[in-house]
């Protein structure tokens with residue numbers, strides 16, 4: 001074999017790969033030593049994780065006696081309690097509704113990520129439909145579905161609902177804030193600017209507490225809405241304050257010639273904004289916008305503190321029982337994977353969009 | 363006789379302490395082609411941008427196509443629908459294809475149907491000889507082609523007056539001719555044109571009158587042959603001598 005293959009030169013890429021390895025990892029004795037030591041550690045760590053997570057893991061509730069002793073991860077807890085984690089306190093018999101609702105929101109998010117749907121007419125219709133379906137499924141009260149009040153909502157569907165509603169309410173609000181802040185009327189610009197700066201200087205927790213606890217004291221009953229609705233509106237305002245600054249930066253990055261050309265062509269103000277300025281501003285600030293979405297998704301877990309049972313709280317509830325109290329690592333790893341799936345999806349999507357906009361255009 | 367296309371009387375403009383336009387008076391008859399030139403910073407852009415309200419003025423009177431250009435927004439949008447403008451830096455919309463650059467303003471400004479707007483856009487792109495680029499994005503075509511697309515985009519609205527602010531200054535030399543050519547075509551028809559340019563050959567061949575500005579003032583107005591060969595003012599003479607050198 002060796003003799004036979006000798007006359008052929010190894011492929012060039014192989015050659016350079018070896019060279020690259022030598023140059024970057026084995027440049028000197030100390031360098032080589034470090035590479036070996038660190039490489040060894042990484043391999044050992046990876047093997048241990050695989051061992052723990054997969055090979056030695058206890059998967060089925062039936063085998064749960066083995067949990068704890070020398071075994072690895074005890075995923076039996078997930079099999080036993082996945083419904084609590086995903087659905088929270090949502091009534092057991094109705095949990096199929098919660099899963100369908102999750103699917104509806106996820107599909108809405110995925111579809112609205114497709115550039116073909118980016119028009120001022122399609123996006124709102126899509127989102128109103130998506131959230132409408134979600135609400136009807138979750139809340140019920142029509143078509144023979146028993147009513148499930150928002151206090152009973154929980155788990156992953158609550159997390160997704162909060163995220164989606166905050167984004168849906170917050171984005172138009174952010175556009176309004178950004179436009180108001182660059183208004184030619186100084187009063188409007190200053191008031192908006194002051195408001196944005198105040199909101200940004202308060203912790204999210206304070207704002208949500210105010211919405212959950214203080215508003216009911218100050219505002220008449222009929223105006224209050226449910227606690228969930230208040231929290232979502234407050235969260236959306238918080239999101240909008242940050243997103244507005246991103247949009248404003250995007251608008252500032254455009255040359256004044258864009259607005260002037262559109263004005264000179266007699267296009268009305270709304271059209272100059274909607275057709276010319278905003279699409280370009282969003283394009284130019286895409287990475288920051290995706291980043292803001294990721295932060296917001298992760299921040300939804302904060303609503304636990306004011307008594308909502310979203311996916312993080314549901315996970316903690318599992319650990320809170322005597323039965324599974326020892327499996328807190330498994331629960332947190334599992335929650336991390338759930339968050340990771342969504343956040344990683346979002347950031348890959350952002351990277352794909354950026355590439356697409358650099359190569360193609362639209 | 364019909365009202366002149368543009369009437370400027372005693373126009374004053376200040377940028378803070380800087381007096382950018384000093385008592386400008388100028389009348390442009392319908393169908394006339396007027397070239398504006400003068401040293402950099404003399405107020406040419408400011409003057410031409412006042413005509414369609416991109417710039418405000420401090421004092422004076424400005425009537426374009428029978429509309430008072432001022433604070434009245436309805437009048438202003440009427441003027442903008444009837445007056446086209448071409449910029450030095452093209453200002454095409456980079457996120458829209460060439461065809462859409464021409465279609466969208468018609469839909470938004472004149473409320474044309476998309477079908478009619480598309481027919482008109484193709485017609486104007488053909489006229490500017492850039493129809494083969496209709497499906498490209500602005501950053502995929504050359505400067506000369508961009509400027510002709512910008513011109514087509516304006517012409518789609520059938521303007522009665524065209525304003526040009528140094529339309530060839532950002533172009534490589536070999537592309538200047540192709541833009542000046544299509545502008546000559548426009549001047550030969552009954553379009554009213556106010557054009558800031560230093561292309562003296564162009565001015566000589568199409569301008570009815572040349573306006574020379576310096577320090578925010580109109581120094582001299584005369585037909586091209588007389589202003590180029592017998593300028594009456596020293597500033598004008600110095601400027602054209604420098605241009606020729």
Ligand SMILES: Nc1ncnc2c1ncn2[C@@H]1O[C@H](COP(=O)(O)OP(=O)(O)O)[C@@H](O)[C@H]1O
Nearest residue numbers: 377380382400401402403404405406407408409
């Ligand atoms: N937005 C502005 N703010 C302050 N000064 C300005 C502004 N635009 C133009 N100017 C000043 O007004 C004068 C005339 O400018 P401009 O009309 O652009 O001259 P030109 O087009 O003849 O080169 C210049 O001195 C310029 O610095």
Ligand SMILES: [Mg+2]
Nearest residue numbers: 406407408528
């Ligand atoms: Mg200028």
